[in-house]
Amino acid sequence: MIGFQTIATTSGLIIGAVCGLIPLMVGIRLRQWKPALIGFLACLFSGFACGFLGGLPMIIIATAVVISYSYIAKDDPFLSRASIDEVDFEESWQDSILRQMSSLGRTTRAATRALIRNKAGFIGFIGVMFFFFMTVFGPSLIDYDGQAHYYDRMKPGAITLFQGPSREFPLGLDYQGRDVLSHMVHGGQKLIITAVQAGIFTTIIAVILGAIAGLIGSIPDRLLTGLSNFILTIPQFPLLVVLASIIEFDQRIFLALLLAVLDWPTLMRAVRAQVLSLRERDYVEAAISLDLGLPHIIVREVLPNMISYIVISLIFSIRGAVYSQVGLVFLGMVPFKEPDWGVMIYMGRQQGALFLPEASSMLLSPILAIALFQLSLVLFTRSLEELFNPRLRAGL
Amino acid sequence: MMQASHPPQAPSTLSQKLVRALTGYTARTLLQGLLTIWAVITFTFILIRKMPGNPVDIKVEQLMISQNLSYQDAYNRAAGMFDFDPDAPLLEQYLDYMWKLIRGDLGRSITSSGTPVLDQILRYLPWTLFSVGVGLFISFTVGIFLGMAMAYWRGSLFDNVMTAFSSVLFGIPNYITALLIILILGVQLEWFNVGEMLGGVDQDVKAGFNYDYLRSVMKHAFLPVLTYVSATVGGWMLTMKSSTISTLGEEYVTVAHARGLGRWRILTAYVGRNAMLPLVTRLAISIGFVVGGSVIIESIFLYPGLGKLLLQAIGSRDYTTMQGVFLVISVAVVASNMLADMMYGFLDPRIHVSGDR
Amino acid sequence: MNEPLVELHHVYRSFKQGRTSVQVLQDVNLHIAPNEILCLVGESGCGKTTTGKIITGLLDVSQGTVCYKGRPVHDYKGREHRAYRRALQIVHQDPFASLNPAHTVGQILSFPLKHHGMVEGRGAVRRRIWELLTLVDLTPPGDIVNKYPHQLSGGQRQRVSIARALTVQPELIVADEAVSMVDVSIRISLLKMLHRLRDELQVAVVFITHDLALAKYFAWEGRIAVMYLGRIIEIGPVPDIIGSPAHPYTRALISAIPEADPEITRSKARMQLRSEDIPSLTKIPTGCAFHPRCPFFVPGTCDVEVPPLANAPGFAQQVACVPLTEGYELRQHQPESVLDGP
């Protein structure tokens, strides 16, 4: 899922800088100083964050934004008021690329504005970004404190190794005297990745099955609806507990798959309903009448009007996956290794941290982190709603 | 082209409506429900037997450790304790179980020295029903009123504060809320002594309809109920707000104002009733999940509910008890879905209880 | 008369509604010649939209045959089938729902052009879009082409819808209430444009409307088919039907319509129906479906046999009314006072 080998290293920085040169130079040529600089920084940053995976796409986006600032479609034949015979409709490929780049740039700018416009949504966005960066950069900045400490960190007169926050250990020490902060930084990544995977699997299953049920109808529809009703009748979390004890999770991706298998019915029903309603739209009927073919109808007519719904559902699935995942670990039903936020809560509770005031920080840290992450996701959907509103793209 | 001009129909009385509801449609739904329940039983039956280890093995392990017996001795003791043959073929076990079930026998608990599963469920169920039920009731009522108020004064400071508040509540998982309540309210702020409030009731009070007992029950239910309320009230508030906003935009509300109706009458009969319709279905469906309780919350507060029973049964591989709990929950879910349909048909005269939805 | 473009022979259509099935069309016979104008007129629920969709091939018939250029449409396979489907296009009623909100006007028009290779090359596509927009009076095209549907007015959207239908060079356009949601002052220009397109591009137009006055204006040289509860009850040239309507239902419609002229509309003779209630499609009356409301109702005749469309003495059009076609004089019953209830 995240295949960045060059995350947060000097080589990543170099990749970012090289990538950033392109928008920078384009910007300087077009005399768009500010966009050029922002483009350079964006490339630098995403190169640093994700290596080539981040740097290369950012070149295109940043360059497009830079171009969009100075692009004037002086040769757009549609802006001409001349008669049809005097207008040249042919367009060189350079012009075409330029035009498309600028439209991509404008979309990006509009998207950025949409992201910022909704206050709650923007807070959510910042929260999501915070957790993303914490799990991506954090591990290379803070070393993992995995070894149990015994008496070297124990305060005189204390009975346990737990410690509240101090200057040296901002989040305190856990039951083995280990730095809680390092566990926080190293323990979130897998949790978040598994949750995202589960969310993606759920969405893929639900969208495909929902589309099949909605578009084909008849027997597949009845089967799928029956299956989803069946799954929804079984109490989800207990079932998960039972399943978790049957399946051995040597790899977390299996857990993600299992979560997806249980989570798809709700979304599938919603997708089915959406497809059914979109299928009846006049513009879909027009496309059928124009014989544009099923692929066109699905990809160009139906999907663009569902994408916002799908992405928001994805976010909610991720949220649900965090819930179930931590819940399972919390009950000790899946043997995940440290570092892991869920394991921290589990071990903390096992070691009696619940009722020791000085141990609170060991429990509070993962608890608050999970709460904040969930909250950020919910808030972020507000921005996504604005982001995918087709009206926005025209609001330039 | 298919303007739904409803077939002319004499307005019906309440009893006629009930009679209509109880014929045709109900028969079909009941059959469907039974089928679903059967599928759930079968599915969970297979699943449960596929879990690694069986009750005998686990007991053997326990005995070997606690009483220092050899494997053979422990096995003999354990096998004698349970009315269960782990080596019987799955199909035979299944048919046996189903046959008993048809006669209303849920079997006996494998691990709790032969207590009938039904007795066990009946002992744990009231706690769950009480705590989750009260929680649901409080959070639904509070959510409805606050949601309506938020919609009515939308854009005001009250609305903004409450929207942020409900988003926060909605965003945090319930067990996280439970832990936060213990950690912050209990341990850090010391508002109450959490240790005393765990479990279902104080040991030293006698069960019965007296002040001490009820007080003790209330005290112990307080934390789970608080958790349930704070974990769900945000969702109700937000849903009710958006439902009310769309109802406020309906023309019949404007017409009601034009007719000079009092504000209170409009708010209840015109706005409230219509805005609540979609929520009622969801409430009915939630009632089904009341029965299941919450495995995690009950285990955090050591609350003697069905969720805790299930968790114990899973831990000791008590097949019959697990099976029984799953059955009870599924029946409740199916029943509440039917209830949702019927309630909707009852509250919304546009929908005839005829299954044409 | 040249060969009909589309023919409907004894077409029936029913829809499932829950467990019951509703007969929406019964025994509909129609033929549309190339470049003809045909108006389908009737009240809501009469089946005019369903007929329109069957004509364009968007809906299948439950019974009966539809022919395109003399051959049943199910004979068309592969390439021919696609050509047949493309030749028949529809323009919807609601200008807010008929264009995909996710695409610009330029994209909406370019999809069919590119998909069917109607023109070669990018430049040619753009040139064709310009032409089409000019054709539907959306000038200058540059003001429209990059806009999203929500940025256009209702009238402009309807023009885009028409331009989209024209991308595939159809032979027939079904305009389903295409102007009823557009402001009064703009309707006429849309109709004039449709007329002009018909003349310039030689397309036939099936104009579906509930507004007889509009139908009369648009289709003066064409024909009108009046529909009631799933059947065509009268069909013929516009001046004849408007000037001397035969079927009691058509007469009722024409007498009921108010006119934008105070003196005429106040002096108009109004026909009194026996009942205001439109029967439900699930319970269509026996015999002539109009008989429970018809002031000329002949017991024993009208409520027994389903009247076929036939010529009636003294009328140029065909009408489905037994007393009329058998040459009786219609005599009006005393209107009784009828109260409506559910």
Add this chain to the structure above:
Amino acid sequence: MAENDVVLRVQDLSISYLAPRGRVRAVSRVSFELHKGETLALIGESGCGKSTLGLSLIRLLPVTGRIDSGAMLYQRRDGKIIDIRKLNKNQVRRFRWAECAMVFQGALNSLNPVIRIRDMVYDTARAHGEHNPNKARRRAMDLFQRVRLDFERVFNAYPHQLSGGMRQRVLIALGLLLNPQVVILDEPTTAVDILTQRTIIEVLKSIKDEFDLSIIFISHDLSVAAEMADTVATMYAGEMVEIGPVNEVFYRPHHAYTLGLLEAVPRLSVGAEELSSIPGSPPDLIEPPAGCKFHERCPFVTESCQVELPPFVAVEDTHRAACFESDRVLARALEIHDHERTAR
């Protein structure tokens, strides 16, 4: 008020809405009078402010709407004149429906779907101090029969059990429940079928005479106005551009917009006819054009139209119009009229 039979006098009324882009001037400086027993038709296209005007008369503007200036003087049955604009909340509530009722367009959504018609009748009666349900029931029975509804069956029905036409008639009956002086009808015949429309028109005509009502009839449909109205007023872009007796306005229009509308409507009784649309589209009401708001679409436009706002002046005795070129408009109208007459 000078004349005793003026029920409602609107003076210089301006209303605006707050929109994200700025203030939408929905109604600007509208003045007119409504006499006892008169039917006034407000005609115009969507967005011309006619519905806003109607809503403001019972003080039911949406929260973003605001009455900027003007007065709405209403003469009660006891002869006392009140300004609707100055009523307090409670007075407004009592004024609504008892003095001035409004029947909305889209009868489907005007009735609360979850309560029976009878409860809506009782609600309305109770809100205005009539606590005896039998009295309300008797009054409703009378009214339902007058609008040709089967009382026993309709009274106990839910709205969804009625057809569109029946619902519309229920609303009309409901509107008359408290015996108001003025009834505002907002597009009562839009979105119903032709025969249903005829029933509603006949019902309206009969109740108007029986109850001596003053009716404000809001519609975009010129033909219904031609049949129903005593006086016709045309509105364009928030302004009243012409008002006069129905025959005057239809046969001797003095405003170019009225003429344009008349020329855009097909008539069944005329054979092949020459019609034309008004080119262009209505102006932006946030930044309206200078001068006459119609000048961008007007075939009679002159230079002064583009700069100066034409005054709303009497062109004949009871006929007023806001057009600099009213003479030319009238001449053109008469020319068309003559042409038609000879053609027939």
